[in-house]
Amino acid sequence: MRKCKVENIYTLLGEISKNAKLYIPVDQVNGAKFTEYAEGLTLSNALKTERSIKDFFFPQTENLVDFKVSGKIIEIIDNRSEMEDFVIFGARACDVRSMEILDRVFLSEPVDTYYANRRAHGIIISMACNRPAETCFCSTFGIDASKPAGDIVCYKGENEYVFEGVTEKGKNLLEKLNAVTENGGEDTAKIVQTEIKTILDKLPLKDVKADKFGKDKTDKFFNAPEWKTLSEACLGCGTCTFVCPTCQCYDIKDFNTNSGVKRFRCWDSCMYSDFTRMSAGQPRPTQLERFRQRFMHKLVYYPTNNDGIFGCVGCGRCLSRCPISMNIVKVMKKLGEGDNE
Amino acid sequence: MEKNLNNAREEIIRRSGVNPSKCMKCGKCSGTCPAYDEMEYHPHQFVYMVETGDIEPLLKSQSIYRCLSCFACVDRCPRGVEPAKIVEAVRLEVIRQQGANHLKAEGVAENLDEEIPQQAIVTAFRKYTK
Amino acid sequence: MQVNEFKPKIVAFCCNWCSYAGADLAGSNRLSYPADVKIIRVPCSCRVNPMFILRAFQRGADGVIICGCHPGDCHYTSGNYYTRRRMALLFSMLDYLGIEKDRMRLEWVSAAEGAKFATTMNEFTEKIISLGENKRLEDLRCKK
Amino acid sequence: MQRIGVFVCWCGSNIAATVDVEAVSQALAKEPGVVHSANYQYMCSQAGQDLIRAAIKEHKLTGIVVCSCSPRMHEMTFRKTAESAGINPYMVEIANIREQCSWIHKDILTGTEKAIVLGRTAIAKVNLNAPLTAGESPVTKRALVIGGGIAGIQTALDIADAGFEVDIVEKNPTIGGKMAQLDKTFPTLDCAACILTPKMVDVAQHEKIRIFSYSEVAAVKGFVGNFDVTIKKKARYVREDVCTGCGLCTEKCPVKKVPNEFNLGMDTRRAIYIPFAQAVPKVATIDADYCNMLKNGKCGVCSKVCTAKAIDYEQKDTLIEEKYGAIVVATGFNPISMEKFDEYAYSQSKDVVTSLEFERIMNAAGPTQGKLVRPSDGKHPHTLVFVQCVGSRCANCAEKGKEYCSKICCMYTAKHAMLTRDKYPDTDVYVFYIDVRTPGKNFDEFYRRAAEEYGVHYVKGMVGKVMPEGDKLMVRASDLIANKQINIAADMVILAAAIEPDKSARSIATMLTASMDTNDFFTEAHPKLRPVESPTAGIFLSGACQGPKDIPETVAQAGAAAAKVIGLLAKDKLKGNPCVASSNELMCNGCSSCERVCPYGAISYVDKEFRGPNRTVLVRRVAQVNPAVCQGCGACTVACPSGAMDLKGFATKQIMAEVDAICK
């Protein structure tokens, strides 16, 4: 492990930003946001950024390819530019886990090269959650907020930041920072971890359990009567899906510029009435089905297809953003209430 | 002088809030005016003369003090021109130019006629003081 | 001739009954106005949807002008009154968003006002040229 | 994908001089959808049109773009050309490269460039054009005339004479209207009854005309050519088919003190009455408000004396449903109430009368048998004062009077003054005026005769006040020309009251969805070019319901309205304009925004069943456009937030494509 004094953290960040684009959480007008590092910026103390690190690897809109039409000839232009390396500092355990979930979708065959390219160039420095919020429930999915994954894990102690290289990429980066760090910090890391664990035990959602859900539970929940009441107030907006670090559905749109066509993709939401119209042409007819899809996907379908791993990381963003305060915790509790066997 | 009177016209129009060009010259104001015979210039003439800028004769005329402010002309004008307000505004112009009050409360007693209605005294205050 | 002379793109929506006829009259009388102005014929100015105006800006227009019958003369009796309200609110909103308010205009041009049509278009084009390229409501994808 | 043919016209040198037509046709040939592009000297010529027809056949064209003069010039021509070659006329678009291009640009480069853009824009539109067919609807060959005054009578007669059936609905027991109450008519001074009553008889006897007197229009549905009208026939307690109009009942009825509305309350009639001798239909009517039998079951005199057994106390209001192809509104006017003009002492003195009341006094069939006497004491008046413009031209007294000029007062006042002086040379007659307005054939001569030959005193200046004093009316006015205030001790004062549309007009306008102005006069479709038509198709305007009018004007307009109706009824089918709005019911949510902006009442709502998700059925209120009524302005398309409403021929997508093509 390597460590650096709290007051030296900006020197360290400055060092990182010399070789790669660095994004750190900074308090903006309305909450914390990953912002490209520049001298003078201050790290946010907020637990979570408003939006997850998903945006870096799978942006809301991206131009995939262009077509130029002249007469009867169509020319295809791949306008991808060379990707630069970038580093994200301060990702939380939940967000880091979300990358694993996204990887399983985008990096399995056929590989999404746009995503893969960004993954290859991105390094994630995670940060243990000193102050989890009441909406946090990552432990439900076996995530340890005191020991996040990531290329490098960081612990913030009272006087020092402690860094631990995890992956090859991470270790290499950490090595380059030897000039601004020193060895040690294991004790601090331990203390931080213990403190976090104590808090985790006090969280109101610590007892939310996912064990009733998971692989092959489709039949058990699909026709549950509870979906009706749960989905009743849902507005059908896409807020939950757009703030979710693991939602990965997208749509591909062609935009006719009059002199050619720009093909771009953008996030889609299973909450929208025309979701999946593009493939089967039979979008789910009512909000009940759309609502059910979202939660069944997170809790049943994804685990079924991915060795039992849940599609939710318990970050709690949907809990605080849903305009009508409906969320996955309420769904899990309600569905888990009775014994539906 | 020319310019001054032009200002007087604008000032009278502004002060009275009356748009004299709304007048369709029907004469109902003068037809209804109880002080008609006392006046050298009659309500419709006030409106017309202000409209054309012929202010000076009005300023010099005693007519401005003959108007009873009974507002019959205002009430009956089919176009809503409100001639009495114009008369009032001309009167004010004179008073402002003179810069003095023409009536003081102390002076009422000596001028008081037993027959004079209360309304006339109030009106007199409105007319002769500002 | 200057090489980089700014040639604005101006879309004019003209109602079929008055303003389009006014434009025709301008043509018949050989009253010249800039070629930058291109006319779209609509039955009535009230057919002009705010979306058309935004669409024009998106696609690279630098100015949009809507012409209709004078109030009270609408072929459909009341269409231009609705246009007047819609455009008053839309223009005011665009101004509120910081879009140059002179990029859009509503003018009443009757079928007899060929000269007015031409002068209006000349003035409007001049105004747009002085404002320069539309940058605040552009969609870069549509720029060459 | 369309197969579009582009045809660039040279218009001799009109276009070709400043537009390189060859370059234009070559450039446009590369546009999407274009399979053929040609140019020719005169496209509109027979040879040019043949060229288009041949190309349509040869290249199997589905759409045509003609780059030529204004569509206002030759769009029709080229549509017909296309139709004759077998493609839908609405698949033709014109790029106006003459008025909007060659004629205004001197530089050939500029002209050519712009012509290409204009052509490209038309092509972009045609790519999205769809064949349009005008809808057809049958025409019910019968007209309804609402109002049986001179306007309604004349319209009905003219329509009926052309061979179409006409029904007149009149709310009073007889037709005849205001004209029946008049004494003489200006400027010829012939007797109103002498010229009106023969027409009333013509109406009664015309085999094509039915009169629904004492009836009202209760409901109107449908649209041009196909109106469904409900007429409420009010109970008159007399069987119209049996009553002979002998009038015996009206003499025997014991209830004698009913104010006679025909004489404006200046005398009385019985509870059963015939309004006047020449009434049509000449049938008695029982006034239920006064009849003892109807009120408390005690009387029955009329029934006893009626030899024809026409009295039926049990009669009820009946509703009649009829179909009409056209409706003419002829609801007429009334003088406004004088109650608010207290300065003229109308409510204080019986000797202050309105002109219409004076008309009855002067009428030989009126309450005084035509003798000019004061209503208060029956004495002969010596000094009469006429006041013009009472309540007319009132700018800011909306609650009191009217802003407009009532138009007829100057002339009838001259008539009254003249007649008074003619019959009673011992009288002094004053007319107080603001302006005397006499445009009209022989009108000014008439007015001048009153002043010059009959010695009527015309005084410029409004009367300010009328004060009853003893048996005199003290009139105070200013003579603006003499610059004097004058006081006249008059015996009678006659007020030329402003006229206003009949109160029933507002509810009729609502039923007809015909628009009205702020004064409740019906709005015409175009103030100059379509003065007798309402903007609502199939609704026509006759007489004073559209604005103040004298008799000659009313009759002229009545005839014009009839001509328009005949033109409509002569058609077997109505072909609509195919460029009309239509609502996509799947997207419409029934919010009524479109209905509210439609100037024609073309939009209505129906509750419709839709297949909901999961085999459910949902009932939704959705808008439907009646293509026969819609005129295609497009106001609804913008009012509709969801875009459910679109306009054929000028569809949202088409206009957007044009925008795109211009900005490209």
Place this chain on the structure above:
Amino acid sequence: MQKITREILIDKAAFLLSTGVVGSVFGWRAGEFDYDVTPALFTDKTDLKNNFVFGDFCGANVSKYLIKATKNAEEKILVFLKPCDTYSFNQLLTEHRFNREKVYVVGIPCEGMADVRKIKEKAGEGILKISSTEDGVIVDTLYNGTISLKKEDILLERCKNCKSKKHVAYDELIGEDGTVLENDRFDEVAALEAMSPEERFNFWQNELSRCIRCNACRDVCPACTCEKCVFDNPESGVENKAAYNSFEEKMFHIIRAFHVAGRCTDCGECSRVCPQHIPLHLLNRKFIKDINQFYGEYQAGEEVGSRAPLVNYTKEDIEPNDAVNKGDK
């Protein structure tokens, strides 16, 4: 004034349910915390007693739900409406969006709702409990202990400028009716108007660039009740799922505001639900301000069946060119 508690409302609802006046109740359901209240339909009395809540966090305007809820309802639905909700209720009726006969409205007074975002800003993360007091709330937190906050500091943005405490629609009122209030709701708009065009442009560019097009503003809006929104309809020509650039961000918000202009009751739900905290109400309020200024005061929803300013006109309306130049000298 009578303090409205959940018990009063539950009693009212239970009474109306048991007498058969209504078959169900639209209200608010308790959540995991004290602040995450969800609008919900209750049919069962036990459920009502256990889970119905009313308090500082019942800001959601439930009028719009009536469209869906009344569709297949056989019996009347009881709905509790705050004064501002009744305006939306009337506006929906004006647009024939549901059958009035199917709804039983109980008007309830409102003293302003709390904004949990503001509480979190002040009390920090880790909120364990929020209890209401006479003039504010007491917050128990994980990290900052117990904090008491004044009501005026935690009011929802829209409640700070409450336009009316008067119910414009109800079958029955609980408590006394209030009045239409004097308010400063146009001050923010006026402040923006006073800026230079550049400043305004930068302001909105910054605000709107945060938009993630989740459509929450649209989906919650009681005026946005189209069967199919133009932005969701591939046939409309403006369909667009996520804004690719600033133009599309502006397009969506301008057109949306325009589509609800004259119909927006200024209920403020758009700004309340925006996950990106964009002050969307400032767009709608601009239209309301302009409408009031150009065409006379108009409050959408005040009266059922009133004619919205954009489907109305007078012959003397202001010319658009004058409308935008009104501030110039």
